[in-house]
Amino acid sequence: MGFNHHMLTLARxxxxxxxxxxxxxxxxxQGTLSKYETGVLTAPDEFAADAGAALNYPASFFFQPGQPYxxxxxxxxxxxxxxxxxxxxxxxEMNIRRMHIRKxxxxxxxxxxxxxxxxxxxxxxxxxxxxxxxxxxxxxxxESWMVPPGPxxxxxxxxxxxxxxxxxxxxxxxxxxxxxxxxxxxPVLFFVNMNAPxxxxxxxxxxxLAHMTLHTTAFxxxxxxxxxxxxxxxxxxxxxxxVRNQLRRFDLPHLANMKAYWKVSMASIAVRAHRLKLITxxxxxxxxxxxxxxxxxxxxxxxxxxxxxxxxxQMVEFHRKSLGYADADLAEMLCLTLPEFQKMYxxxxxxPKGHLRLVV
Amino acid sequence: xxxxxxADAMAELDPFFDQLDLICRGGVARYREYPPELLIExxxxxxxxxxxxxxxxxxxxHLTDQPGIVHKVIRGLKVxxxxxxxxIRFKRMDEDGRSRNYPTKQxxxxxxxxxxxxxxxxxxxxxxxxxxxxxxxxxxxxxxxKPAGKTIDWCAAIVPTSDRIVGQPRWIDVTxxxxxx
Numbered sequence: 001m002g003f004n005h006h007m008l009t010l011a012r013x014x015x016x017x018x019x020x021x022x023x024x025x026x027x028x029x030q031g032t033l034s035k036y037e038t039g040v041l042t043a044p045d046e047f048a049a050d051a052g053a054a055l056n057y058p059a060s061f062f063f064q065p066g067q068p069y070x071x072x073x074x075x076x077x078x079x080x081x082x083x084x085x086x087x088x089x090x091x092x093e094m095n096i097r098r099m100h101i102r103k104x105x106x107x108x109x110x111x112x113x114x115x116x117x118x119x120x121x122x123x124x125x126x127x128x129x130x131x132x133x134x135x136x137x138x139x140x141x142x143e144s145w146m147v148p149p150g151p152x153x154x155x156x157x158x159x160x161x162x163x164x165x166x167x168x169x170x171x172x173x174x175x176x177x178x179x180x181x182x183x184x185x186x187p188v189l190f191f192v193n194m195n196a197p198x199x200x201x202x203x204x205x206x207x208x209l210a211h212m213t214l215h216t217t218a219f220x221x222x223x224x225x226x227x228x229x230x231x232x233x234x235x236x237x238x239x240x241x242x243v244r245n246q247l248r249r250f251d252l253p254h255l256a257n258m259k260a261y262w263k264v265s266m267a268s269i270a271v272r273a274h275r276l277k278l279i280t281x282x283x284x285x286x287x288x289x290x291x292x293x294x295x296x297x298x299x300x301x302x303x304x305x306x307x308x309x310x311x312x313x314q315m316v317e318f319h320r321k322s323l324g325y326a327d328a329d330l331a332e333m334l335c336l337t338l339p340e341f342q343k344m345y346x347x348x349x350x351x352p353k354g355h356l357r358l359v360v
Numbered sequence: 361x362x363x364x365x366x367a368d369a370m371a372e373l374d375p376f377f378d379q380l381d382l383i384c385r386g387g388v389a390r391y392r393e394y395p396p397e398l399l400i401e402x403x404x405x406x407x408x409x410x411x412x413x414x415x416x417x418x419x420x421x422h423l424t425d426q427p428g429i430v431h432k433v434i435r436g437l438k439v440x441x442x443x444x445x446x447x448i449r450f451k452r453m454d455e456d457g458r459s460r461n462y463p464t465k466q467x468x469x470x471x472x473x474x475x476x477x478x479x480x481x482x483x484x485x486x487x488x489x490x491x492x493x494x495x496x497x498x499x500x501x502x503x504x505x506k507p508a509g510k511t512i513d514w515c516a517a518i519v520p521t522s523d524r525i526v527g528q529p530r531w532i533d534v535t536x537x538x539x540x541x
Contacts, residue, residue: 150397246400253404253496261396266495294494302497 003048005039006067011055012037013092016085025054061335066102068095069183082175090171094179094191097167100334102186104315107323114162116188116209117144120217134214134228138235141213151262152237155202156307159209163187166205166309168194168347177201180208187311188212197299198306199265206233234272237264247278252290256302263304267291313347364445364484366506366514370531372443373486373504376429377530379422381521383450384490384502387415392497407496408452415450434476437466445484447476448504453489456536457505457515471507503534 012022019037023030035041043051048059070091119140124132145162152158156166164187171193177200179191190208192201210232215225246258250273255266262269274284291297319325325333331341364372373380391411392399402410416438423440424431430441439449449470451459461467469476475483486506490499502520506513514535524530 249403252494253407253492254400256495256497257396257399257402260497261400290494296494301493301495 003036003043003045003062004064004066005037005043007062007064008043008051009037010068010092010095011051011057011061013088014096015055016089017055022051022054026050056337056340058332058335058337060332064099064335066099068092069098069181082173086173087176090176090179093169094167094181094189097169097191098181098183098186098189101165101167101189101312101315103333104312104319105186108315108318114145116159116162116164116182116212117141118182118217119213121214122218134210134231135235135240137214138210138232139239141209142236142239149239149242151264152202154307155205155237156309159190159205160309160311164190164209164212165311166190166192167312168192168309170195177204178208180212182212182216192309194306197265198304199259199263199268199300201307202237202263202304203233203265203268206236209233209236230271231275234268234275238262238269238272240276243269243272244276244278247273250279250283250287252294252296259300259302259304265300266296267300308347312345316345316347366516366533366535369446369484369486369506370504370516372446372484373448373488374530376423376426376442377518378521379419379426380448380488380504381502381518382422383415383418384488385499385520386418387411387450388490388492388499390414390418404496411452411490412450419450432478434478435466437470437476439476439479441479445482446486447479447483448486448488451487451489453487453491453503453505453515455491455534457487457489457503457507457512457534459487459489459505459507468509472509473507501534504531 012019017025019033020030023033026033032041036043036047043062048062051057052059052061068091119137121132121137124137124140145158147158159166167189169191174193174195177193177196181189181191183189190205190212192205192208194201196204207229210229211225214228214232219225220228246261247269248254250270252266255269258264258269259266270279270284270287273279274281279287288297316330319330320327327342328338330345331338334341336344388411391407391414394410399407419438419440420431423429428443432439432441437449439447441447447470451461453459461471466476470485473483473485475481484506486504488502488504491501491503492498493500501517503515503517505515512535514533516531517534518531519529
């Protein structure tokens with residue numbers, strides 16, 4: 001494989017550097033760099049070392065096969081304030097992570113026959129006269145995955161047991177919660193911002209699951225897909241028949257108890273209750289006023305336990321322990337520098353600063 | 361001394377601040393250990409009753425046998441007499457120090473600062489309780505209030521044991537101030 005011009009763009013985007021900025025760093029004309037990136041000119045081999053040094057990638061990075069995939073806008077849960085440049089950086093990083101997983105999967109044995117279904121609403125409806133709802137589809141996924149009644153104990157485990165891979169990410173911003181990707185020949189990937197509160201991560205993952213389940217075969221308007229994904233997440237985490245029985249009163253103490261049981265934010269429960277018409281518009285309005293007044297809208301108390309992804313860790317550990325890879329070997333395989341590999345795949349959070357140290 | 365000020369009353373309780381703090385916070389903490397599927401079935405009254413029971417149990421363990429404290433139960437009203445005069449009971453409170461009672465004559469007399477049979481004279485009836493946060497899951501502060509009929513004479517917050525600083529006040533007056541105009 002010769003110099004892959006897609007990788008040059010990917011590397012530059014992943015560092016959040018503009019084309020002009022990189023041209024300056026390499027003391028070359030932007031026009032030449034542009035031609036290298038678009039493949040109009042073939043970059044000489046020595047250029048890979050220079051570009052790698054500037055972008056902190058080994059030269060081998062630019063000789064990998066493949067090309068980046070775009071993320072359709074409905075495949076990420078983000079807030080509108082996120083700039084296109086910041087989004088481009090994150091998308092590039094996600095593409096690099098996907099390429100890593102593809103390489104790690106070459107030797108790692110797949111451990112499940114389960115899968116994340118794709119539901120076509122028209123097919124699902126069949127000859128039934130009543131229109132199929134998002135609620136029905138959420139129930140169908142719960143049933144096909146044999147999720148018992150009550151709360152989903154661990155959404156991350158559930159998704160991974162059913163063939164997904166949750167990739168823990170630090171997007172460097174709280175404006176983006178998650179991205180998901182279904183690429184042929186690979187498990188469905190969920191890139192999740194682990195800096196968010198645990199209850200938000202659970203909802204986000206189910207929101208992304210909805211996109212992967214409902215919106216890979218049928219395309220609708222963005223707003224409609226977002227609404228459906230939110231409805232699906234609510235229905236998946238809070239089945240209507242159970243919530244209906246429990247929501248005998250609607251106040252913060254009761255919502256806090258329901259939150260402890262369902263491991264879903266009070267805000268999500270309120271939205272779900274409003275959708276199910278268990279509360280009035282006025283109750284919903286007063287709830288949000290109360291949430292703003294107490295500051296809970298930004299950060300709710302009583303966060304449920306954090307759920308940690310395991311699949312990716314298992315892949316890396318399999319290479320380390322069963323296949324005898326050293327970190328340097330893994331870094332070379334993934335075309336990363338060793339420090340970056342160790343930072344990217346340090347699954348345990350760093351110990352808090354200022355802790356006592358035992359000196360023997 | 362016939363009319364005790366807030367400072368006098370709080371000085372009387374001062375040696376037992378740690379225990380009062382532990383009893384109130386511990387009662388709520390123990391209740392929060394219930395499985396969530398049971399908590400969902402409780403209404404606010406059941407919640408308060410359960411927490412009250414835990415507080416009384418903790419008070420039995422940490423307060424009843426202390427020197428200078430007498431525990432009495434009069435027709436279901438559980439009170440602890442601290443020092444010479446202060447008679448306390450435990451309740452859930454709002455931020456003004458008000459609590460809710462089923463208005464039996466005995467409860468009304470307690471709140472009106474009237475003497476109860478067998479209690480020291482003149483009475484100083486106080487309510488010690490916890491102020492929950494809006495979700496009811498965390499204690500915002502432990503308070504002592506002196507009821508005066510349907511209103512409150514004064515309310516003080518005990519500085520939590522973990523937040524106390526030597527030389528700094530151990531309690532803070534949190535009585536709601538009336539508007540001047």
